Amino acid sequence: MMRVLAFARRELRAAFESPVAYVAIGLFVVVLPTLFFFLGYPIGGVPLPGLWEGGQASLIVLFHWIPLLLAFVVPALSMGTWAEERRSGTFELLLTYPVSTAQVALGKFLATTLLAFLMVALAVLAAAGTVAYLGDLDWNTVLGGLAGAALLCAAYVAIAQFLSAVSSEQLVAFLLGALVLGLLWALPLFVRVLPGDLASSAESISPTAHYLGSFARGVLDASDAIYFGLVTIVGLAGGVLMVERGRWAR
């Protein structure tokens, strides 16, 4: 575990020693509450009004934005995970250390997930504080939304880091990550136009539906938690396999 934490600490320090962490946190803390207060959530079948317009002491609109914003911010945080190690050559040294690739991958995953969650939590708590000041906020829903956001961050980071492991350049990793996570986010939008079976499949594989359907409403659903757990494990395992493939370069 000490070795896992060594890699996690290194990743976190690297994020905070470059503008990446500050820009990402700033983006979330400024953009997310702004969208929540003023714009509402105009995407999908039932558009939701902003806080001022709707006048409801609830964060549901804010939680609706989280899967979409994370689909672009998480790839930005994760793009360098392996691609930058490859570019700088430190990848080769990593493979010679007496640690397993799983330990390295887990350390990197923990660091980026923590950073992504910190970013979301700061934005959510800032908005929650304001709403609680204005009205009667249900804090259980806030905690449910945050717990779901943590699982969502973990699943997104695992997928984005896997895509960083298959990319030789950071930009490619970012674009691939944004594309894949963006598509996963968009799947529920197609539910209305897809035939029955396909529609339910689209809904069941989209993290957006698993987040908004339960956690964002303050409901802790075991099947949704299992879904996020599985996606995270598959993403992590895929990343480890891709990194190990580096030893077999041909």
Place this chain on the structure above:
Amino acid sequence: MNSVMSTSSEAAGARAAAGTPPMLAARALTKSFGPVRAVRDVTFEVGAGELVGFLGPNGAGKSTTMKMLTGSLLPDAGRAEVRGLAVDGGARAARAAVGYLPEHTPLYSEMRVTRYLGFVGEVYGLGRSARRDAVERVVDACDLDGYTDRRIRTLSKGYRQRVGLAQALLPDPPALILDEPTSGLDPAEIVRIRDLVVSLAREKTILLSTHVLPEVEEVCRRVLIITGGRLVADGPLEALGEGAGDAVVATVVASEERALELFGAVVNASSPRVVRRGDEGRLTLAFDVEDRFAAAESIARTAADASVVLVELRHEAPTLERVFLERTRAAREAERARPEAPPQ
């Protein structure tokens, strides 16, 4: 080649008899990248305490071989071993026994030196106080005092190289694999790094690749030469030079025409070639010889009989550069002669 190969296999035999596996071993290592066969059937052993130079032209397979010995690359065939343990993805004990400095010294440039070294200590599982001691030890060994709080990206290439060496030394491994540690450094830095390698060799097994042949001559007693992915020489430096062509150099006071006529038929030597035309009629001639003593005696007698002043007469041993060029050229020619040779 046969004689030098037998020298290293004798050492291997002695180790086998003593029951101790070699510190590093390449056993029929083979690796291809697409159609390019980067390393072919490379076999050698490096015993504990040896400092071995690993030479070869660019693209000869040095770095690929070193990567296989450190586990960052796995061979298509053959086996890399550290202390008898196979180096592969799972062999942590084998990897822990080797400190590695890759070519171009990849480091986390945004980190400060001590923090980076502390991180390497954590990766090797050192506890807090062991880590602090290890960082102190390598900072001292690599002369990094005064640079410990600097970010790595702000360091000169020489200091980055020292940080690279420090990370390789941090877990105090019994073996070091150093891939071109002096490449791109200024002369003063080259001397510092070379001195450091020599001092480390008192306690550690070192496999050192370099392009700088005099460096190998100065620090290594044994040399491996690889070209076209094949090992073409393995043996002590002196033995590699045997048969590579001795020369005798004579400086006489005579006109070029007379000297060439007089020394044209020296026993046991080739026709002379003029190496240098000096002041006061001095002329330096070089003879390729088979028996240097017989040739030297014949040159001295010829000069004395003709009353030509012989200012200097010396033996010129074959340089590593000459050995290297001859071995690599011979290997290239042999490769071309193979009808089934794959494209390179």
